[in-house]
Amino acid sequence: MSDRLRGDGVAGAARSVKEARPAKERMGKPGRAGLGAVRRDFAPWADPAAAPVIRFEGVCKRFGDAVAIDNLDLSIYRGEFFCLLGPSGCGKSTLMRMLAGFEQPDAGRILLDGVDQAGIPPHSRPVNMMFQSYALFPHMSVAQNIAFGLRQLGLAKADIQTRVDEMLAMVQLAPLARRKPHQLSGGQRQRVALARALARRPQVLLLDEPLGALDRKLREETQFELMDIQEELGATFLVVTHDQEEAMVMADRIAVMNHGRIAQLDTPGRIYEEPANRYVADFIGDVNLLEGVAVGRVDDLWRIACPATGGEVLVASDAMLTAGQQVAVAVRPEKIRIDRARPPDAVNVIPGEVWDIGYLGDWTTYVLKLAGGETLKTSRANVSRRVAEPVTWEETVFASFAPDAAVILTG
Amino acid sequence: MSRRGYRAPGAQRLVRWAPAIWLTLFFAAPFLLVVRLGFSEAATAQPPYRPVIDWSEGLAGVWAALQGLRLDNYALLLSDPLYVASALTSLQYASAATVLLLLVGFPIAHVLARQPEGRRELLLLLVILPFWTSFLIRVYAWIGILKPEGLLNAALLWLGLISSPLQIMNTGVAVMIGLVYSYLPFMVLPLYATLVKMDHSLLEAAQDLGATPARAFRSVTLPLAAPGIAAGALLCFIPMMGEFVIPDLLGGSDTLMIGRTLWSEFFSNRDWPMASAIAVVLLAVLLAPILAWRRLEDRAADGEAGQ
Amino acid sequence: MTALRRAASPLVLGGGLFFLYAPIVILVLWSFNDSRLVTVWGGFSLRWYTALFSNAPLMEAAWVSIRIALVSAALATVLGTMAALTLTRHGRFAGRTAFTGMAYAPLVMPEVMIGLALLLLFVGLGVDRGFWTVVIAHTTVSMCFTMVIIRARLAGFDTSLEEAAMDLGATPARAFFLVTAPLIAPSMAAAFLLAFTMSMDDLVIASFVSGPGATTLPMRIYSQVRLGVTPEINAASSVLIALVVVGLAVAFLLMRRRKPALR
Numbered sequence A: 001m002s003d004r005l006r007g008d009g010v011a012g013a014a015r016s017v018k019e020a021r022p023a024k025e026r027m028g029k030p031g032r033a034g035l036g037a038v039r040r041d042f043a044p045w046a047d048p049a050a051a052p053v054i055r056f057e058g059v060c061k062r063f064g065d066a067v068a069i070d071n072l073d074l075s076i077y078r079g080e081f082f083c084l085l086g087p088s089g090c091g092k093s094t095l096m097r098m099l100a101g102f103e104q105p106d107a108g109r110i111l112l113d114g115v116d117q118a119g120i121p122p123h124s125r126p127v128n129m130m131f132q133s134y135a136l137f138p139h140m141s142v143a144q145n146i147a148f149g150l151r152q153l154g155l156a157k158a159d160i161q162t163r164v165d166e167m168l169a170m171v172q173l174a175p176l177a178r179r180k181p182h183q184l185s186g187g188q189r190q191r192v193a194l195a196r197a198l199a200r201r202p203q204v205l206l207l208d209e210p211l212g213a214l215d216r217k218l219r220e221e222t223q224f225e226l227m228d229i230q231e232e233l234g235a236t237f238l239v240v241t242h243d244q245e246e247a248m249v250m251a252d253r254i255a256v257m258n259h260g261r262i263a264q265l266d267t268p269g270r271i272y273e274e275p276a277n278r279y280v281a282d283f284i285g286d287v288n289l290l291e292g293v294a295v296g297r298v299d300d301l302w303r304i305a306c307p308a309t310g311g312e313v314l315v316a317s318d319a320m321l322t323a324g325q326q327v328a329v330a331v332r333p334e335k336i337r338i339d340r341a342r343p344p345d346a347v348n349v350i351p352g353e354v355w356d357i358g359y360l361g362d363w364t365t366y367v368l369k370l371a372g373g374e375t376l377k378t379s380r381a382n383v384s385r386r387v388a389e390p391v392t393w394e395e396t397v398f399a400s401f402a403p404d405a406a407v408i409l410t411g
Numbered sequence B: 001m002s003r004r005g006y007r008a009p010g011a012q013r014l015v016r017w018a019p020a021i022w023l024t025l026f027f028a029a030p031f032l033l034v035v036r037l038g039f040s041e042a043a044t045a046q047p048p049y050r051p052v053i054d055w056s057e058g059l060a061g062v063w064a065a066l067q068g069l070r071l072d073n074y075a076l077l078l079s080d081p082l083y084v085a086s087a088l089t090s091l092q093y094a095s096a097a098t099v100l101l102l103l104v105g106f107p108i109a110h111v112l113a114r115q116p117e118g119r120r121e122l123l124l125l126l127v128i129l130p131f132w133t134s135f136l137i138r139v140y141a142w143i144g145i146l147k148p149e150g151l152l153n154a155a156l157l158w159l160g161l162i163s164s165p166l167q168i169m170n171t172g173v174a175v176m177i178g179l180v181y182s183y184l185p186f187m188v189l190p191l192y193a194t195l196v197k198m199d200h201s202l203l204e205a206a207q208d209l210g211a212t213p214a215r216a217f218r219s220v221t222l223p224l225a226a227p228g229i230a231a232g233a234l235l236c237f238i239p240m241m242g243e244f245v246i247p248d249l250l251g252g253s254d255t256l257m258i259g260r261t262l263w264s265e266f267f268s269n270r271d272w273p274m275a276s277a278i279a280v281v282l283l284a285v286l287l288a289p290i291l292a293w294r295r296l297e298d299r300a301a302d303g304e305a306g307q
Numbered sequence C: 001m002t003a004l005r006r007a008a009s010p011l012v013l014g015g016g017l018f019f020l021y022a023p024i025v026i027l028v029l030w031s032f033n034d035s036r037l038v039t040v041w042g043g044f045s046l047r048w049y050t051a052l053f054s055n056a057p058l059m060e061a062a063w064v065s066i067r068i069a070l071v072s073a074a075l076a077t078v079l080g081t082m083a084a085l086t087l088t089r090h091g092r093f094a095g096r097t098a099f100t101g102m103a104y105a106p107l108v109m110p111e112v113m114i115g116l117a118l119l120l121l122f123v124g125l126g127v128d129r130g131f132w133t134v135v136i137a138h139t140t141v142s143m144c145f146t147m148v149i150i151r152a153r154l155a156g157f158d159t160s161l162e163e164a165a166m167d168l169g170a171t172p173a174r175a176f177f178l179v180t181a182p183l184i185a186p187s188m189a190a191a192f193l194l195a196f197t198m199s200m201d202d203l204v205i206a207s208f209v210s211g212p213g214a215t216t217l218p219m220r221i222y223s224q225v226r227l228g229v230t231p232e233i234n235a236a237s238s239v240l241i242a243l244v245v246v247g248l249a250v251a252f253l254l255m256r257r258r259k260p261a262l263r
Helices: A004-021 A092-100 A142-153 A155-171 A184-200 A216-233 A244-250 A268-275 A280-283 B009-037 B057-065 B070-081 B081-113 B117-132 B135-146 B151-160 B172-198 B202-206 B215-241 B245-250 B258-267 B271-307 C002-031 C047-053 C056-089 C098-108 C111-126 C131-155 C159-167 C172-201 C203-208 C217-225 C231-262
Strands: A052-065 A066-076 A081-085 A108-113 A127-130 A204-208 A236-240 A253-258 A263-265 A287-297 A301-306 A313-314 A324-333 A337-339 A348-359 A362-372 A374-381 A396-401 A406-409
Touching: A052 A092, A052 A127, A066 A092, A066 A108, A066 A263, A081 A092, A081 A244, A092 A108, A092 A127, A092 A204, A092 A236, A127 A184, A127 B117, A127 B202, A142 A184, A155 A184, A184 A216, A204 A280, A216 A244, A236 A244, A244 A268, A253 A268, A253 A280, A263 A268, A263 A280, A280 A287, A280 A324, A280 B081, A287 A313, A301 A324, A313 A406, A337 A374, A348 A374, A362 A396, B009 B271, B009 C056, B009 C098, B009 C111, B009 C131, B009 C172, B070 B081, B070 B271, B081 B117, B081 B172, B081 B215, B081 B258, B081 B271, B081 C002, B117 B172, B117 C002, B117 C172, B117 C231, B135 B151, B135 B172, B135 B245, B135 C002, B135 C217, B135 C231, B172 B215, B172 B245, B172 C002, B202 B215, B215 B271, B215 C098, B245 B258, B258 B271, B258 C111, B258 C203, B271 C098, B271 C111, C002 C231, C047 C231, C056 C098, C056 C131, C056 C172, C056 C217, C056 C231, C098 C131, C111 C131, C111 C203, C131 C172, C131 C203, C159 C172, C172 C231, C203 C217, C217 C231
Parallel strands: A081 A236, A081 A253, A127 A204, A204 A236
Antiparallel strands: A052 A066, A052 A108, A253 A263, A287 A301, A287 A324, A301 A313, A324 A406, A337 A396, A348 A362, A348 A396, A362 A374
């Protein structure tokens, strides 16, 4: 219960933060219709002429009997901030480790800038990795850690020093250059790891759960720092994470992974607002999945018979369905309104009894018990401090959502 | 008995003091006796030495004793080439064997530490297992292998690598083989302990940052394994310095290691004060390594507690 | 390059294990050799075992050794547990450095020195040397090893378990016997086994502190071994090795079976 509430809160925070960003160059064109918030006008994947910097072609990887990566194709473009998102064991880390050269694919090719990486050892690849544990060398100072990769390049001492200073300035750690890793806080260690991985100016930076070890507040700040650094350097960032908030906030595109396959590859907005299947809808954010059967089409609406709601719901969708097909109607909690009286103009109205109330400060979540016994989750932004007549437990209320607030899922 | 009820001070005091008293009585105190006896004079009596201090005379006796402290044993130790030579031989053998042990033990520990977790424990057990069988027997087994008509020579002759048996038995080579063989688990264990704790992602990070495997080994693995290397080296070097069984069974009459000299001084010559003087010198030589080893162990224990 | 590296680790392990085990295996094989010569296989024979078991002084020494080992291992386990508890549970106390110094030094101290030192003590105290002096000497050395083993277990042990027991009304002593002891029991067993084998194995210290009527097995073996390879000793060694292997196998299986229950 608490997990789901938190999940909703996180998604809510992510959205509100994104909309509150100052109108810099990263904002999309004003007034453009889109799904979710648009962060920047950057979509090389939509350009058929663009050459990807990373290509996975039919990559397979097994560990014993377990399939880690199942015939996977993926292209990532220069300057892209890309997230591999999925639960542990979905293969996302394996994919990244294959790119870094620590694992070899059993089949398929991995191309970096058009060059097949097969047989190239990790130390010769133009990628660098920020490790989940940070993997800072405990016997070296901060400056020595950052200089390590540069020393391997055989640069002159002075050049190394300059670059190290640059990196230290970038992550604001100049005063701590002589400290050893164990004398740093978690956040500082994370920055050293970032600076060390970026010092060689890799074409692609791989970040394995970059914020996983930080506490929540620091994580939010660091997300934006990472985005700023990425934009400043124009580098390609590939992030592996199991944290959907991280992926939603930072990524240009997200690949949601499940059992070695990509369940959906899209922008954060589309992933959230137009999930491709039940797995993605459920994994990202909070969702009500109402199982039902397609009945027929009315104009651009599909009529879906949902036993849980005790009737039919209308969903705006251009999905190609056949009557009688099993589908799920996915509705995000925040897209469901609740009223004390039946709203006269609403299309999809579902009566229910308030079962649980979760107050999160910025949001309040209401869990309704429907006539058939199923639950429906709704949430409301707390836009004012005082509420005259708050909805309370065991009250009967009417939940409603617009036809275009829901998505029909067949997968 | 105190009436604090919830505590059992008697039991706690016993737990704290019993081992301390035992060790003071049977470990620390005897060494003071050794030091004392090192300043005595041999006598054909039972026990075969004259006491340094005659306690029956009280303080006066102590004073007389201090004036009469015999440094003869030490003077003889220094002047007789036999003792100096055996001390140097010990140092030589112990140091060389320590280096050899590192060269043999490190690859084994390294490979062990990199095995998958399940297999690792079993293999480690296999490496330690010989340590559980009798030391004396394991050294003895080498006699049959190394002696002129032994297995090794027979094998080499059969292979045609040599035309006449090699004299390995009763030489320094045999002693070195015996030392390396007997102390190998003591070297592998501390090395393994540090290597297995090492975060593998550090090596990956080094390679990711452009270091070849060889460089990654040199700049990451070796420095991080340094405490284990030092601990293993000391754990082998210190007891090897006083080793008796190996030089006695495998070495020749010229392989005079200091432990063996002490033994023969004691059992053959019945010169207890001289044996004690040798022990004092050995203790003095080993004091610094022992303290260094203790510091390492303490630091390792603190590090673990801190993590 | 990678092929070379892939071949290196089995090679290193195989080589290392061969080096460690070959002498032991050869020794056991010899014990069944009818011939006196180590390079000639005279056929399978148990004659050395027959000779061994009719060698009265050797059998007597074995019995002495076993009794000494049992008593000293029991004492060493108790004292080692106490020392380990003191070091892990009592934090800093006056004399801790001196105590840890005394508790660890015997691990590395050359045996000739310990033997000589204890002998001087026993002579100085006017104690008759024999069974008990060897027991004391072996306990002193073994307790340091048992302490190390048990301390390692205690260090990885959640103190809150003891605290919970005390919170639930157990006295510290009861908390130890009801909670701590069952959890460290496997390492106490391992410690006992180690102390036992160390005592069975010791030649140098026993030679110093033993007296008439308390000649231990290693002392007997040593006096025969000095004269060269004797097949009877091969047989004796094989019996000892067999005992160790069986003992360890049983201990290993017991621990294996217990593990899931502990977790």
